[in-house]
Every structure is written in C-alpha cells, then in structure tokens.
Amino acid sequence: MTDERLEQAIAETKAKLVILDPIQTYIGSDVDMHRANEIRFVLKRLGIIAEKYGCAIVLIGHMNKASGSKSTYRGLGSIDIQATVRSVLLVAKIPDKPNIRIMAQDKSVLRRQEIPLDLKYQKTEDLSVSVHMT
Incomplete structure (x- = not known):
C-alpha cells in the first residue's frame, strides 16, 4: 500500500x-x-x-x-x-452454533451504535456461501 x-x-x-x-x-x-x-x-x-x-x-x-x-x-x-x-465492525463466532456469526459495530464516528446482527451462513451445492440476517 x-x-x-x-x-x-x-x-x-x-x-x-x-x-x-x-x-x-x-x-x-x-x-x-x-x-x-x-x-x-x-x-x-x-x-x-x-x-x-x-x-x-x-x-x-x-x-x-x-x-x-x-x-x-x-x-x-x-x-x-x-x-x-471511521468504523469498525466485529464479526464473532457463537460457540454452540457453528453456522451463526454475530456482527456488531465496535466503533463508529459517523453514527450511533447499532443493534448487533446475527448472520447465518450455509454452503450451497455449488460451493458458494449464502448469508442470511436473522
């Protein structure tokens, strides 16, 4: 860089x-x-x-x-x-739920702190990954 x-x-x-x-x-x-x-x-x-x-x-x-x-x-x-x-998002595993990650705003100078999101992902037959917010 x-x-x-x-x-x-x-x-x-x-x-x-x-x-x-x-x-x-x-x-x-x-x-x-x-x-x-x-x-x-x-x-x-x-x-x-x-x-x-x-x-x-x-x-x-x-x-x-x-x-x-x-x-x-x-x-x-x-x-x-x-x-x-300006912004830091943190994605972390949930130990007892292997297909779930939580995404939370760790820092933001542009707007207020948001509610964390749960992200569920799964591999599809063509080896791509689909992600769903829950």
Missing part, C-alpha cells in the same frame, strides 16, 4: 469498493504494523485515495488469540488501525 499500484488499479477500473483481506498482507514489508507513526501514514494515504476516487476501502483484519481483553486491543498490529478508521 506504500507504492502506486493500488491507486493505479482504482483509477483504471473506476472501482467504488476495494476490500483488502487481510490488511496485514497488503501493508508491505517496509512498514512495521506495530508502530503507530508508520501505520498512520499508510492509513492516511488510503483515506486520500478513497476520497480522491470516491471509493470505499474496507480493511479486514484478524484478531490475535488472546482472550479476556477488549476487542479493540485484540487486532493484529498497532491500535492505531482501529483508532484511525
């Missing part, structure tokens, strides 16, 4: 949505994800690109295995990833 390829791809395709999954893969080897000053620079650049092209950029991050701590502190890398973005 520190070179011009992402911006070039957005400009060429006129993309309105870009999903980087997981963000750790796209940060680049020259950026230390655990250093706030380095990660803020990358995220600021993404914000400038998103605004310039009218493109939403969704970052998907994974959490570490630690338990008992707040979700905000369980993301891999600097806390500045969560601190810098």
